[in-house]
Amino acid sequence: MSEQLKNPSKYLGNELKYLAKVLEGEAWSATVGSWAHGLEEEFAKKIGTRYGVACNSGTSALHMALEAVGVGAGDEVISPALTVIMDSTATIHANAVPVYCDVNPYTYLMDPDDLERKITEKTKAIIVVSLYGGVPDYDKILSIAHKHNIPVIEDNAQAVFSTWQGKVLGAIGDISCFSFENSKHISCGEGGILLTDNEEYAKAARKLGGHGFKNLQADEGRVRFVNKEMFQNPMYKRHDALGWNYRMPEFTAAVAYAQLERIDQLVELRKKTAEIFLDVMSDCDYLMPQKNLPDTVNSYYAIGVTYEGENAIGVPWAEFRKTYVDMGGDGFYGAWSVPYLEPVMAEQAFVNRLPQVYGNISYKMGLCPNAEAVQPKIMQFKANYRDLELAKNKADVLRKVIKKFGSK
Numbered sequence: 043m044s045e046q047l048k049n050p051s052k053y054l055g056n057e058l059k060y061l062a063k064v065l066e067g068e069a070w071s072a073t074v075g076s077w078a079h080g081l082e083e084e085f086a087k088k089i090g091t092r093y094g095v096a097c098n099s100g101t102s103a104l105h106m107a108l109e110a111v112g113v114g115a116g117d118e119v120i121s122p123a124l125t126v127i128m129d130s131t132a133t134i135h136a137n138a139v140p141v142y143c144d145v146n147p148y149t150y151l152m153d154p155d156d157l158e159r160k161i162t163e164k165t166k167a168i169i170v171v172s173l174y175g176g177v178p179d180y181d182k183i184l185s186i187a188h189k190h191n192i193p194v195i196e197d198n199a200q201a202v203f204s205t206w207q208g209k210v211l212g213a214i215g216d217i218s219c220f221s222f223e224n225s226k227h228i229s230c231g232e233g234g235i236l237l238t239d240n241e242e243y244a245k246a247a248r249k250l251g252g253h254g255f256k257n258l259q260a261d262e263g264r265v266r267f268v269n270k271e272m273f274q275n276p277m278y279k280r281h282d283a284l285g286w287n288y289r290m291p292e293f294t295a296a297v298a299y300a301q302l303e304r305i306d307q308l309v310e311l312r313k314k315t316a317e318i319f320l321d322v323m324s325d326c327d328y329l330m331p332q333k334n335l336p337d338t339v340n341s342y343y344a345i346g347v348t349y350e351g352e353n354a355i356g357v358p359w360a361e362f363r364k365t366y367v368d369m370g371g372d373g374f375y376g377a378w379s380v381p382y383l384e385p386v387m388a389e390q391a392f393v394n395r396l397p398q399v400y401g402n403i404s405y406k407m408g409l410c411p412n413a414e415a416v417q418p419k420i421m422q423f424k425a426n427y428r429d430l431e432l433a434k435n436k437a438d439v440l441r442k443v444i445k446k447f448g449s450k
Contacts, residue, residue, distance in 0.1 A: 047432040052229055053297070055304045060296035077295035079264060082235065084302055085220075089212035091237040093244035093260050096295060097251050100199045100221025100234035102288035104132035106247040107217040107236055108167055111193040113138050116399050117166035121197075122152040123380050123410035124417060125171045129197060130381045134392050138166070139403060142382055144410035148333040150174070150346055150420070153412070154182035161186070167193050172201035172211055174346040174422070175312075177338035180206050180214055187215075195219065199234075200343035202227035203309045207337050212237050217247075222298050225426065227309055227341065230297035233290055251288030254281045263289070309341050312425040315433040316342040319423055322437045323347065326444050328354035329421075344375070345423040348416055355447050359419065365446065371439040377420035380413050 064077060082094035097103050113119060115137040121129040123142040130140040144156040150173050157168065168187055170178050187194045194215030198204070202220065204211045212218040217240070220226075222233035236247050244260035252258050255265045256279070265273070265280075272278055290298075301308070323329045332346035351357045357365075359376075367373045382405035386392055393400040407414065423440075427433035 047429065047435055049426075049432055050428050052301070052308070052426075052428060056300040057297050060300050061293060064292050064296050075264070075292040075295075077292045077299055078290045079262070081290075081295045081299045081302065082261075082263070084299065085235055086237055088302065088305070089210050089218070089237055091213050091218070092239045093237065093241065095236040095244055095248045095251065095263065096290040096298075097234050097236065097288040098290055098294070099232055099288075100197075100219055100223065101128045101132055102251060102286075103219035103221075103234040103236040103247075104128060104169070104195070104197065105135040105286075106250050106288060107195045107219055107243075108132060108136040108138065109250050110236075110238075110243040110246040111167055111195070111216060113166045115396065116164070118162060118164040119167045119169060120157060120160050120165060121169040121381075122171050122173075123382065123413035124150050124377065125173060125197070125381065126199075126378050127381045127384055127386070129169050129171060130387060133169075134395060137396055137399060139164075139399065140381070140387075141165070142380075142405070142410050142413075144412045145416070146179075146333075147348075147412045147416045148330075149176055149178075149335065150332055150416065151176055151178040152183060154179050154186060156410075157183065158186050161190055161192070165190070165192055167195055169195045169197050170215065171197040171199075172204055174332055175201045175204050175341040175343045176332050176346070177201070177204050177206045177211065177335060177340065179335060184214070193217070199223075199226065201341055202305060203339075204341040205339040213239070216240060217243055222294075222301075225343075227312065227343065228298055228301040228305060230294045230301065233294045233298055235290075246283075249283040250285050252285055253287055254283035254285030256280060256282035308428075311428055311430070312342040313340075314430055315425045315427045316340070316345050318430070318433050318437045319345050319425075319440065322441045322444070327449055329444070342425040344425050346377075347421045347423060349419045349421050351447070355449065357447050359421070362443070362447070363421070366440060366443050369439050369443055369446075370436075371443070372424055372436050374424065375422040377417045377422060380410065380417050382409060383407065383414075 086094035119133040196218035199221035328351040330348040
């Protein structure tokens with residue numbers, strides 16, 4: 043049975059049709075095309091913000107966001123200690139200093155109490171990460187941020203249509219960032235988008251990601267959209283800001299647009315998959331799923347679980363995973379290392395980028411004890427099934443593994 047079930051492609055909508063339209067046209071660059079522009083408008087509308095700025099990755103969106111809110115050399119940016127390295131590297135791209143906040147060991151999300159302890163006069167932004175689709179404690183986080191007048195950047199790379207108090211994530215903080223990388227809710231290989239209601243932030247982000255063209259606006263990324271004659275004049279000056287090339291190509295935008303048309307269905311499949319797996323885990327006393335806060339909805343990029351089986355039943359993490367795979371499961375992933383313990387941070391490989399800022403910066407074990415304790419125990423079960431029968435099959439394998447090892 044398991045050999046016959048296959049996870050169907052995510053690309054079952056208008057992806058090929060829209061790619062053909064791009065190929066048939068002559069506007070293959072975001073500087074003159076319309077697919078990226080359309081994606082920006084529709085995604086912003088879906089989430090509930092005024093502006094969208096498409097880009098080539100979620101990491102680029104984070105860098106754009108940081109510089110848009112005014113983060114610069116030597117400033118501090120607080121991010122959680124349980125997340126991918128990109129929140130740290132985007133901070134370093136902005137020549138700022140990563141500061142790590144510990145997490146709640148049950149939600150895996152930013153601990154507001156430690157957040158307030160980490161704020162200094164140098165703190166210029168807070169990156170709040172919605173890990174696995176879980177929703178942080180925005181009641182407390184926003185209160186703290188507003189008290190200290192610090193912009194909040196939502197990293198929603200893993201959270202499309204997660205909600206807080208009925209409001210969709212992406213319209214909570216000052217700026218939000220999403221990823222369209224291959225494993226995400228919307229996939230186009232690589233890509234991302236920045237959202238905001240702030241016109242100045244949107245314009246600054248677009249310029250930073252678009253070579254600093256002076257005619258870029260908050261709601262317009264096509265540099266040759268109007269007044270083409272003036273643009274081609276040899277006396278015309280094009281650039282009034284320092285920028286990188288973070289633009290989203292039209293091919294990528296066309297695929298993402300087709301995915302966006304089906305996003306409700308894609309998110310619903312992940313949530314139903316999570317229900318299936320969580321039901322299997324409900325009677326297991328050593329698989330502890332990520333806790334969701336009241337009045338929130340998790341969109342389940344993955345099903346995060348703390349594994350306590352080594353102490354409870356004497357089975358190491360790796361042995362449990364191998365047994366699950368051997369019995370027909372898809373496997374699951376471990377959580378990324380705590381960012382400041384990755385070699386690039388722990389061995390200070392970043393210092394040479396800007397020695398005058400980073401020369402005295404170092405990160406050691408023990409900085410965020412909750413994150414360090416829970417990270418090695420986390421199992422990330424796949425939620426990206428597009429056939430619920432396949433999800434049920436894999437969850438049934440997990441049920442058999444749990445039965446095989448028993449309980450404490």
